[in-house]
Amino acid sequence: MGNILEVKNLCKKYNGFELKNVNLELPKGMIMGLIGENGAGKSTTIKSILNVIHKNAGEIKIFDLDHKKEEKQIKEEIGVVLDDSFLSEYLTPADINKMMKHIYKNWDEKLYFQYIDNFKLPKDKISKDYSSGMKMKLKIAVALSHHPKLLILDEPTSGLDPVARSEMLDIFQDFIQDEEHSILLSSHITSDLEHIADYITFINQGEIIFTKTRDELLEKYGIAKCSKEEFERIAKKDFIQYRKNRYEYDILIEDKIEFQQKYHIQVMDKPTIEEIMLIHIKGEK
Amino acid sequence: MKAIKGLITKDLLQLKSYRKTLIIFLIIFTLVSIEQESTNKIGSMLAVMMTLGFGMFSIATFSYDELSKAERYILTLPVTKKEVVLARYILVITSTLLGCFVGLILSIFVSLVMNHQLPNIENLLSIGLGGIFGIGVVEAIQIPCIYKFGAEKGKIQMFIITAIVAFLFGGIAFIGEKMNISIAGTLDWISNILPILFGVMTLFVYCVSYKISYGIYKKKEF
Numbered sequence: 001m002g003n004i005l006e007v008k009n010l011c012k013k014y015n016g017f018e019l020k021n022v023n024l025e026l027p028k029g030m031i032m033g034l035i036g037e038n039g040a041g042k043s044t045t046i047k048s049i050l051n052v053i054h055k056n057a058g059e060i061k062i063f064d065l066d067h068k069k070e071e072k073q074i075k076e077e078i079g080v081v082l083d084d085s086f087l088s089e090y091l092t093p094a095d096i097n098k099m100m101k102h103i104y105k106n107w108d109e110k111l112y113f114q115y116i117d118n119f120k121l122p123k124d125k126i127s128k129d130y131s132s133g134m135k136m137k138l139k140i141a142v143a144l145s146h147h148p149k150l151l152i153l154d155e156p157t158s159g160l161d162p163v164a165r166s167e168m169l170d171i172f173q174d175f176i177q178d179e180e181h182s183i184l185l186s187s188h189i190t191s192d193l194e195h196i197a198d199y200i201t202f203i204n205q206g207e208i209i210f211t212k213t214r215d216e217l218l219e220k221y222g223i224a225k226c227s228k229e230e231f232e233r234i235a236k237k238d239f240i241q242y243r244k245n246r247y248e249y250d251i252l253i254e255d256k257i258e259f260q261q262k263y264h265i266q267v268m269d270k271p272t273i274e275e276i277m278l279i280h281i282k283g284e285k
Numbered sequence: 286m287k288a289i290k291g292l293i294t295k296d297l298l299q300l301k302s303y304r305k306t307l308i309i310f311l312i313i314f315t316l317v318s319i320e321q322e323s324t325n326k327i328g329s330m331l332a333v334m335m336t337l338g339f340g341m342f343s344i345a346t347f348s349y350d351e352l353s354k355a356e357r358y359i360l361t362l363p364v365t366k367k368e369v370v371l372a373r374y375i376l377v378i379t380s381t382l383l384g385c386f387v388g389l390i391l392s393i394f395v396s397l398v399m400n401h402q403l404p405n406i407e408n409l410l411s412i413g414l415g416g417i418f419g420i421g422v423v424e425a426i427q428i429p430c431i432y433k434f435g436a437e438k439g440k441i442q443m444f445i446i447t448a449i450v451a452f453l454f455g456g457i458a459f460i461g462e463k464m465n466i467s468i469a470g471t472l473d474w475i476s477n478i479l480p481i482l483f484g485v486m487t488l489f490v491y492c493v494s495y496k497i498s499y500g501i502y503k504k505k506e507f
Contacts, residue, residue, distance in 0.1 A: 047357075047506075047507070050360070050361050051360075052357050052360045052361065052506065052507045053506040053507065054506060071365070072363045072364075072365060073363075075361065075362060075363040075364075076363045078361075080358070080361040080362075082357060082358055082361070084354055084357075085353075085354040085355060085356070085357040085358040085507075086353065086354075086355065086358050087295065087353065087355050087358060087359075088295075088299050088349045088350060088352070088353045088355055089353050090299050090301075090302050090349060091295070091298055091299065095295075095298040095301075098294055098298065099291050099292075099294045099295040099298065100291065101291075102287050102288065102290045102291030102294055103287075103288055103291035103292075103362050103363060103364065104362075104363065105287075105363075152361075
């Protein structure tokens, strides 16, 4: 199983923010979720991969091709959804079809209008008059209609109601079924990632904190709830971070079984991805 | 070339919303031209105004992309930065030429209806070419300004640079006059090569402008 996307030592420096040696590997047939708070570097990473900003250092390969030298060829095979950028709102879905059939070699008009119909989007209405959920559905329809091999999605479920979100997640799951397609998606809605992502990459202050499989995070990680006395006898090397609450300590553990065998802490919760992220950001060591 | 066609299609479809404004523009200036006494005045007014109007309408597509923050998304499509800039220039130049053509046709039509005579075609073509050159210079300044400062902010810079260029041309004419260099005397031989001169100069300013715009756009981040 080869990688569809490889990012090695990516660096990008802005005034007051720096992306430091970002490394990512996305295998074929997998979904990777990129998580982190606002300004952590998720969008900068995505923009660097898409070559819409100039990286300062590092190597990016998509389909084993250099993302700059073979940019056009690569972009024929990727579908992109950006949270804050799309075509003019004065275009209708029918207009977008007229444009895209000249842009993509593999543009599938039939498939596009099938998505438009399934998503119940009016074909001849300008997208300015759409709700935010409808606008997102239109972006997703466009991203999927040229048979891409890789989807790069920046906050693709924001603005969607729970039913539409679930519908989109099903489409993303179907997309990777043949083991040849992959998805890189950033999302604030970490519960979505718990449903679909195979890998979770957590980025904070421009640095990758970890890339783990979803199962590893949800099954192996734990949050130990303990008193001050219990906390004081735990060695620092045995936990990732802790957060002090009013009456107890929440301690993020990488291997809950091993930890329990060593410290016999009674209360051990199964963490959500959101809790893991929060303790990493807000917690102490 | 296919990608350029796609980008131009997008811009033309965006301009659909300007249809009514364009029709009103055509009617108003056709009516105003009727008031002119000579066929020459009708010709110069319509040719220049239509060239200017059509050119400016096409430049409005920059604002559409800026307002919807489309530039970043467009660069995620299989298009190069060169194609994006080239598509814009093709659209603006074609619209300017089309504007001139519409202006010339309208002026022939108005002259025939109002004065019952055909205007001097040679004269009309010279006016048209002069109009294209003048408006071409303005557009050639305006487009790199938009790429550098944005469609909205670029308007102020464009105005300043256009004013500087106008002063520069005015200054040269003024110095020439003071130094007793007779422009009128040179006009005879200039008028013979005027159409070619305008054509070459227009092409030259657009080429320089394209080079500058692409240079700016290549370095830009989205």
